Amino acid sequence: MAIECLVLGAGQDVGKSCVIVKINGKSIMFDCGIHTGYQDHRRYPDFSLISANSGDFTDSLSCIIITHFHLDHIGALPYFTQVCGYNGPIYMTYPTKALAPIMLEDYRKLIFEGREEEKQFSSEDIAECMKKVTAVDLKQTIQVDKDLQIRAYYAGHVIGAAMFYAKVGDSAMVYTGDYNMTADRHLGAAQIDRLQLDLVITESTYATSYRDSKYVREREFLKVVHNCVAGGGKVLIPTFALGRAQELCMILDDYWEKTNLKVPIYFSADSFSGLTLQANMYYKILINWTSQKVKDTYTTRNPFDFKNVCSFDRSLIHAPGPCVLFATPAMISGFSLDVFKLWAPDERNLVTLTGYCGSGTIGRKLMVAKPPTRITLDDNVQLDVRCQIYQLSFSPHTDAKGIMDLVKFLSPKHVILVHGEKPKMVKLKEIIESELEIPCYHPANHETLHIPSTRRIEASASDAFLQSCLCPNFKFLKTDPRQDSELDDDSNNKRKMPQLQVCENRVAQGLLITLQKNQSRKVVTENELIDTIGTEIHEEKFAYCCPIYFPNSESRDISSFHLILFGKLSREFPDLNIQDCEDVIRIQSFVGSFCSKAKCPYRTDVSFQSVLDTVHFCCAWSMGDEELAWRVISTMKNLKLSDRIET
């Protein structure tokens, strides 16, 4: 059995995340994103690779799992369900389900509006698509069908982001989506159980960077903003409506509260029908998905009730005095461009770039620009940029340490890296393979990987067998203190080592019975086997009637001889439990007693029928104790005169 992993997107790349994993015959699509960098068919994952012959995706996939609402993880979903016709189950968390339509609608307007011929899906398509979605809660175990089980874990990247665990039969895996291993202002850190996994597919956006404390970076951001407004400047923060906007808003609102700043903070409300305000409404009811700190303060005040934030009216663009404005979209176009055009020429103002900016966008141009400068706008208009430009340095993605921590914690049998840049992935792969000794891969798009998976064989076990497994099996190891001091002079170390060490080594021993009829298996103890197979016990035994030299045997009684023999054996074998009862000596399965028969069938020295000063001792043992038995016999044979005298 193997896990088959087909990477449709985000293989050695960031954008259009989409991985198809086939575990024990069940295919799962993890994420269904678009690539914002492309405008043509490369925007979507190549779905045709999913089902080679038939075009029926509903049949070839068991379910789709969406990790969070970012477009590079969900963007192609309406296209896949409404245009490609996938009709099966789709799973995502509650916040993702609530916020995804806003994201998708925003994107649709931005990309397709006014370009009818290119239109891939409509508002109705988004609504229809979302109707097919089953919302899940964290840690909820969902039985997709009889064999496939999935479960979401908190990922911390954006509100509602989740890592997904999937299990089919005995094979299990985790797809992380995007995650953050450190808590930020409004979200907690990723959290997952220790699981038995064959495979972990993890993002690797920051595969090689190590970041210092978030708070340092937050302070830096606040300082820049504060300086700007203190100098009477205006701060423009072009951002996506969801996630980053709320986080920055929280930071600013908090700071405003503490420093008693009165400068207004605005949310742009016009261009995208108050998307952010709408999003804030959702954040308020989704407070359980934020960080513990936010939740704790909730009873007194909803932290998403921003005290110093109000909505922006277009007329305020020209209003004098300092202010902070959040405007969509992040890459500076549409409304944020309108504002930018007006504010950029003033050197007191500040533009804060919040995230990834696609090539060709004004955002990208500003990233490399050094004001004062001139940049070319879309319509070949030159714009003087004299304002300051600040790039946010914190990100909701985990850094390399976080990835390593997660992989180490989960200790899967294999790791696949996606959602990152190839050179960085290669470096991380080497570290994972050398430090953690876990095989690691970084497939490119459209590559398929085969990974072996664990399998277990089902059987039923009898109560007696389970009982026997629970029997403790202690081992006592004596450590010689003298020896220790010779080997190790460190006196501290010596004191720590107790003289007697106890270790427990339980062993399960039994018999596995397989019925040929229906291949059903059953595990029983040895004793039960007889009942199960319905035969009698046949035991193999060895016997030997051993002659022992014993002077004056006629004059002495047998019991005294017994005592001598017993004493001798006890001295020779101090470890063994030697029982002496009713003229019979027992050591494990070894049984020995005097033989008074004249012709014992187990006697080998038949020629001397009755040798003087010799008695016969008849011994029997089973196969397992053969070695022991011969040692005992040789001890008896060598019974010396001295032994006799002692008694």
Add this chain to the structure above:
Amino acid sequence: MEFTCLSEGKGFYYPPCHILDISGFRILLDCPMDLSSLLVFSPVPIDPNPIISNEKTSLKIDKPLDASSLICAQPRYRTVKNLILWDVSFIDVVLISSPMGMMGLPFLTRNKDFSAKVYATEVAARIGQLMMEDLVAMHKEYRQFYGPEYDSPEWMKWDELDSLPIELKQILFGADGAGFAGWMPLYSAADVKDCMLKVESLKYAEETCYNGTLMMSAFSSGLEIGSCNWKITCPKGSVAYISSSVFSPLTAMSFDYKSLQRSDVILYSDFSSCNAADNFEADNNVSNSRCFYMSFDWFIMSSLLSFLFTFLFISHYSDDDVNLEASIKLGSVDEYTEEMEKLNFICSSSIDFIKAGGSVLIPIGRHGIVLQLLEQLAVALENENMKVPIFVVSSVAEELTAYANIIPEWLCEQLQDRAVRGGQTFKAGQTSMAKIGKNRQQIELMMYLFPAIHSLKLLTNWQEPCIVFCPHWSFRLGPVTHLLRRWCGDPNSLLVIEKEVDAGLALLPFKPMEIDMKMKVLQCPFLSGITLQKSHQLLKLLQPKHVVFPEILRQHNKNNGHSETSFSFSYYKENEKVHIPYTKKDSELDIAEELVNQLQSATLTKQEMTIARLRGELVLEQGRQRLILGNDE
């Protein structure tokens, strides 16, 4: 496997309590408290004089029941009597299935010997905590009046108890007069806090493992927000504990019966249908009294529709699985509309009374109903264009409504949809939260949340007529006692209570001698479990191997032909141990493939089997037993 019913409970507020012994572990199912027993006590008097006049005219046996016969003392609270007989230290796990099911938990957790793990859903734990805190806060009023309690209060003396009217004795000693036990002084706020520290909270369908052996998951039962049924799996089989469940509730997430499918054993613990049986009888007597405020003091709402639907439902019945499921769903829709109708009726009656100049008092303790009713009332008032304030008075009102707004994952589909589309769930609680959405209509809504009746904000905003939601449904605690005293003489005011409450006894202290209460009372039965017809279909759908029913369903099952079912069944009685055989003789064991591959097996041709000597290490994890390669030295 052994099952013992400690208490059959009494309706919605006092759920049943059982003990289950399974694969060597002892599980306590729910730990409720009988708050209806509070009825034997008198509410806090307004002035201390009546107490003096209340001197016992001794030796008067079986004196008639009136307001003065109620016990004037700091109340004690009745816990599950039979639970006291069990050694607390032997309980390994406590499973809570509803907020009501944890009201007695602090009595248990404050015991030094208590060492069990307590599991509850996140929401049940939170709401339960708020309910307990509210109870402690309300009880404070008694403490302030009577002072600190002594070891053995006067009323608990034998001759004092003996001189009480028979109705009260029945409550104090139990219906069978079995004994006076389980009356405890209330826990403190600190006890509640400590108790909550011991509760492990879960999501619906989250798997949790106890000691590697027991896997337990909670699945929505639909009774109340956060309430659940439990599925317990051990290597020898699975058990589903079905508490009172509602298929299509107004607020809570609906009954997730599909997840309980194919359990080996079902412990059926929904007693609601037994109560419902006599409900129908009562309904028949008064069903023609829909115009209740004309002549009847006591009114029971019934809807003839429900009978019609029931008949339709039965005639649609079919053996086919798909149809079964469909029929349950069909029935659920009716359940939903029926419950909605009840709320609409309460709304329209309330508005009638307000128009007549009276106020409406609603001391209902079901949070799901209250939230939905707040919603409906707000809409109704808006439609009528009436500016009447709605007051919610409770020490936890604000926290509770705020909390209800942030748990859309735990609510019914209709409300979830609303949350996903509009970003809000309830109007209640939004008033204090929504600031940005100033254009929204809810600001118009005059809904106020107050912690207590004497809070300054309430006094300044107070205006009559008004609608008040407040605890406690027992009419012995909380703001309701004061408001009822104020309005009980007003024939234009309306009191809305549940059918489950013994109205006669509950309202006794508010009826002055020989004068009937003038205030009108609307008594409404809310759905609080699986109806008998549906339980039959449900069990067919769940395909268990064995079902354990309460004894009182024996007769019904006989009539309903449960004898022809695919599963075996047995019955349980209070305080009687029932032995339930495991359906599998052997436990399941997974053997690692590597281990099997290296086995050398011999074939026994006669027996048609192969045998092999097996040696490995047994691991017990997540309720699965696995045999892996041992580290042989």
